[in-house]
Amino acid sequence: MNNDLKKIFDKAKLEKRSCLIGFVTGIDPDYKTSKKILIEMSKYCDAIEVGNPFNTSTSDSSIIMDANTRALNSGANTGKIFKLIKEVKSEIRKDIPFIIMGYLNPIYIYSIKKFAKSCKDSKVSGCIVVDSNNNAPEDKEIFTSLSKVNVSYIKLIAPTNGVSYIKKSLLRCSSFLYVVSIAGTTGSKQVNLKNVKKSIQLVRKVSKIPIGVGFGIKTKEDVSKVSKVADAVIVGSGIVDIIGKNTKNHNLTKKIGSYLKNLKKGLKK
């Protein structure tokens, strides 16, 4: 397990709260603004997920797809996302872990080995690949390559996945397991706490790994509900929506800051 990620869960446990993990697409709306946004997020989040944009994503809501388009129009690519993270990390508190989240094709084209090396060089702590299947040869290669450089491979599971799928995912999963809170897509519908609880119970029967819950969590009330059952709350489209609506607004980073500040109030167990 990556030590930086372990620390945030240990710390939150002591403080009797869950962790707040914020997601934005990297280089959205452009490199300079994205850097400012990430620095602002680091003031409120325990960890930060940076999306590596892909123009043919199959599990994103229109909010995230639009963010991908803005980022790609600003010249985003895997190499630049690493550069961005490295620069941000040099300017903020060292103990805030960064996670790269995205689709397999950009990693596959960049080369999985080179990707793992870049994770190490940019001090990325974890990696999530939305469309990597446990049975795919690339999945094994990602897991092995990341393990060698002490970067956590974080697996996604859905409320509709059975125990055998969960067990198989856990074999390659470290730091935390990402439970999707709705049988839908990122940011599209309301949080379905009943499904989340069912999924968490299934996981808890077979593992003690920390659990992060994401997809569709937008309000302080959502955060508060999820905090009661999970170790981390992941908020993405709520932040990205603010970016989408304020690309030309000078107060963009401030707006994100106050949004996250408010969400933090919901983290108590």
Next chain:
Amino acid sequence: MKIPPFKEINPPNKNGYWVNKKNGQVYGGAYISPLLIPNLERVEKGFKKALKDKKFIKGLEEQLLNYIGVNTPILFSEELTDLAGGKNKIGKIFLKRTDLHHDSSHKPVNAFSSCYFAKHILKVKRIITETGASMNARAVAAACAKLGLECEVHIGAVDEEKVNLNRNITELYGAKIVVVHDSTKTLLPAMASALRSWQSSPDSMYVVGSVAGPHPYPQMVRTWASIIGRIAKKQFKQITGGVPSTLFAVCGGGSNLMSMAYPLLKERTKIFAVESGGDGIKTGRHGATILGGGKMGILLGMKSKVVMHSSQIAESITEASGLDFASCGPEVAYLHDIGRIKFLSSTDLEAKKTFLMCSKKLGILPAIEACYVIHSALKEIKKRKNPRENHLIHLCGSGESNVTRMLKFKRENE
């Protein structure tokens, strides 16, 4: 008519990969978020069950024969044979008249089979599909109407705006049309939107219009579609006494190619796939995957050859909406890799000229997609110069939805 039964002669492995044993390259798989895993597992389990269910197969074949009209003729084309140099020089050219199907293309065979499968095996009541204004959605909508299923078609806002015969027919068949305003507002975001809809409603089935997508779709779609080729193979034997010396079929995603090529894979037939060269492959504005510099990539749930800019999926540019796809099915890419299928290409201009030629000289309006293949086939057959050969060209659809653009082209070039 007795339809030759389906035999699995080129199966993927248990994880849905075709593996080139010489170089270790794998094609296919299922690269999809965990949200869709249970849906795919249901389809895969159902597909295996369906193949063993004699009553299901019999019922399906009966509908394909009498509702779709899958037993279309094979026509000896004297005109094309003469154009290529005459019987004494090049042998004979035959056309498989898939353009005579219900709804005028090869698409209704997979569309109807998939919907029939969804109704009778998966027992679902709702079908989800997407379209880039081509023939698939129209065929799915018709099948749903016939089978009493709800139909939801996702279409990008840009494609939706184009007044299009197929889109209007889809609506008349009673499909619910979901207009997608995401990203580029074209086929790829429409597919993403359809997949999202399937994720949220596991009580429905997603119909893929080509031999593409995550396992088991590439295998399943070519299995359904192969009835066209099984019948054609039998007919061809009755007419000529043997299998075709060559087969020519156009290739976008590859469903029309595989529908004809699959039953001939183990025969001596030389198989040629024809891609859309757009404005010319060298210009970079084309719809060709194999000849257009496609590299191994992962998109829409499969690993196959993909045309990309850096790691992003490129937009294909072609006159033919049915060939507007920056990739091809994994089995197709595999068969190319092992040398079983050879690839050729024709430009948009060559296809358009062929459309006018066929209309005037053959008395047939071929789908613009089929014109790429007719052009390349004539060129290749001329080169072969073998009077003992019998050539088969897949005339995969009718050109009724191309009429407006083609008439404009005709008038501009007279």
